[in-house]
Amino acid sequence: MLQIDLWKRIVIVLTCVVGLWLALPNAFYSPVEQHNDAVKAIEQGGATPELEAQRDLWPGWMPSGLVNLGLDLRGGAHLLAEVRVQDVYKSRMEATWPEVRDALRSLTPVRRQEAPDGELRVRLQDASKMAEAMEILRGLARPVQTLTGAGASDINVSGNDGLITITLSDAEKQATDERTMQQSLEIIRRRIDEVGTREPTIQRQGSDRILIQVPGIGSAAELKAIIGTTAQLTFNPVVSRGTDANANPGIGNSLLPSLDNEGEYYTVETAPVVTGEELVDAQPSFDQNGSPAVSFRFDTTGARKFGKYTAENIGSPFAIVLDDEVISAPVIQSHIPGGSGIITGNFTVEESTNLAVLLRAGALPAGLDFLEERTIGPELGQDSIDAGKVATIVAFVAVLAFMFMSYGLFGIFANIALVINVGLLFGLLSLIGATLTLPGIAGIVLTVGMAVDANVLIFERIREELKTAKGPARAIALGYEKALSAIVDANITTLITAVILFAMGSGPVRGFAITLGFGIITSVFTAIFVTRLLVVIWFERARPKTIEV
Structure with a gap:
């Protein structure tokens, strides 16, 4: 019925x-949007009269969820970026060199040789120790941490006539590419979210490309300024300092320009003591002279390595390197335990804040090439x-x-x-x-x-x-x-x-x-x-x- x-x-x-x-x-889209933005800003930085006025535009007891407007309705920036995954292969080989050198030191002295990116070549002083050296280096190999690479090792070791070549295996390259893309996606998402934009579209396209669309942002150039920097922070031993931009740094070293002093160049060891990956926090602050700076703190592993290096190298300079530029190169005055420090330079308050955001979000594992960019008004x-x-x-x-x-x-x-x-x-x-x-x-x-x-x-x-x-x-x-x-x-x-x-x-x-x-x-x-x-x-x-x- x-x-x-x-x-x-x-x-x-x-x-x-x-x-x-x-x-x-x-x-009531506009008042509610201003209310939501004000509530978020008050939670992050505290209340101000202006923010409280915006918050009161919509009653707090009523629902405040909105249908967000996309890029084509609100305007914003669109980028298509290609991740240079080959950069990671080079970084892996650079990081492997100290381990190889230390492993073979007790057997025979070794010298690093010129090699293409993604390869590590070392020459044994005593070529008769070739078989033992190969066995030692194969012992450094680790299993590939993926299901598709089960049973495979992460490196291939080959050699002849005292020259040993080390490369990443195909299974490890595939696993590295996947990790690089996932890490890049997450870091880009953290950077964009932390600077206050809302509802970004960040999606992987193909094997090595990332689509980035951010509604409400001013221009593609502004978006590139946020995510286009690798923000790769490292602490490297200083070999020498000079003004010759064409100086030969030698194998295993890099010639980097000074950020503060134009025309000055540092020769630093390529293998870093500590990297930004071991940072757990970075905040804008001020140095003893009241100038803008960035304070940082390492995790347990980074703090141990940083403390050991400073204890063993008192009186020696070391370089703080950001994206292949030396921010500063202070002389180690004493042992620095605890893993905390401060980065000084000719920063403005805005630059120190942005640098802290980038370091906190983490370093992009590889550089980005922007294949397509446009701004929708x-x-x-x-x-x-x-x-x-x-x-x-x-x-x-x-x-x-x-x-x-x-x-x-x-x-x-x-x-x-x-x-x-x-x-x-x-x-x-x-x-x-x-x-x-x-x-x-x-x-x-x-x-x-x-x-x-x-x-x-x-x-x-x-x-x-x-x-x-x-x-x-x-x-x-x-x-x-x-x-x-x-x-x-x-x-x-x-x-x-x-x-x-x-x-x-x-x-x-x-x-x-x-x-x-x-x-x-x-x-x-x-x-x-x-x-x-x-x-x-x-x-x-x-x-x-x-x-x-």
Whole structure:
């Protein structure tokens, strides 16, 4: 019979109320956005009168989740970067050289030879010790830490006539590439999030490329300034200092320019004592003269190595190197235990703050080549929003008019459910913090068109049942009952398509898939439950002898 239990009515009404309540902040987008930004800023840096005024633009007891606007709606920066994974091979070989030298020291003296990037070549002073040396170096190999590389070693050792060549194995290169990409993605995400931008799109494309889209940022150049720096911090022993930019540093050494003193160059050992990877914290501060600086702290391993080196090299200079430039080269005055220190230089307050952010986020494991960059202005984004609004309104009005003209009072019930459907869709998107793009708006427009499909099936089925001379209550009940299987089948197939688009697509395609998928869920809910509740309530009050659909 045509009836709905009380508890089901309460659940349906509560679901609609909660969904519309969650969607409400989107009707007051600008004040709510300022409120959210102010709350976040107060949590990070404390309250100010301006921030408190912005926070009070929206009541704290009301929901404040928004559907974030994507790059094509809000404007922002777009970058496509290629990661130079070969840089990591070179760094691995540089870091391996001290280990190789120490391992062979007791057997025979060795001298490093010139080699292509990604290779390490050493010559034995006593070539007769070749077999023993090869055995020792193969003992330095470690198993590859991946399932695909199970059973393989991380290095290959070969040699002839006293010359030994060490390279990474193919399995280790594959594992290194994967780690490099994952690390680069995470570090870029941390850098962008920490400087205050919101809802970035950072996705891997292909084997060695990363797509970066950040809504609301000023320009592609500004975005590159945040993420384009490797921020590779190292502490290297100083061999010599001079002014010759073409001096030969020697094998195992590097010639680096001074950041503060133009025309001055340092020859430093390439293998660092400590690296930025062993930093656990970096904060902007001031030195004893009141100049901006950056204080840092190492982890346990870094602190031990740093303390040991300073204890053994009192009176010797060591270089603090950032991205192949010597920031400073102080002389070690005493043993520095604890692993804490300070980086001084000709910094401004802004430069010291940015450097601390980069060091805290971590060093990119490899350099980036920017293959594509563009800036989308907010004017273009506003045009897209306006065009999307017009399309949505036109589709909405056309559907409302069609349903009213086709089904009369029942069409009005379907139109009420359609309005609730759109509200529930925005409530769901706000709840998960989804980002709305122009294809996402297309998904909403499509949802508006598809939302009445289920109602059309139900109402047409009711018409057929009325022709069999059944009473109106029985006809309505059978209409909903017999149309259910067709509704479920049609929407499940579309939902499967949306899931595949989300799983296989990226960027705007995912935005379309999300709005389409959620739109299907809300459409089915409103068609099967909301319109039926409206019809039942009307029927209970009016008790019509006949109905016309």
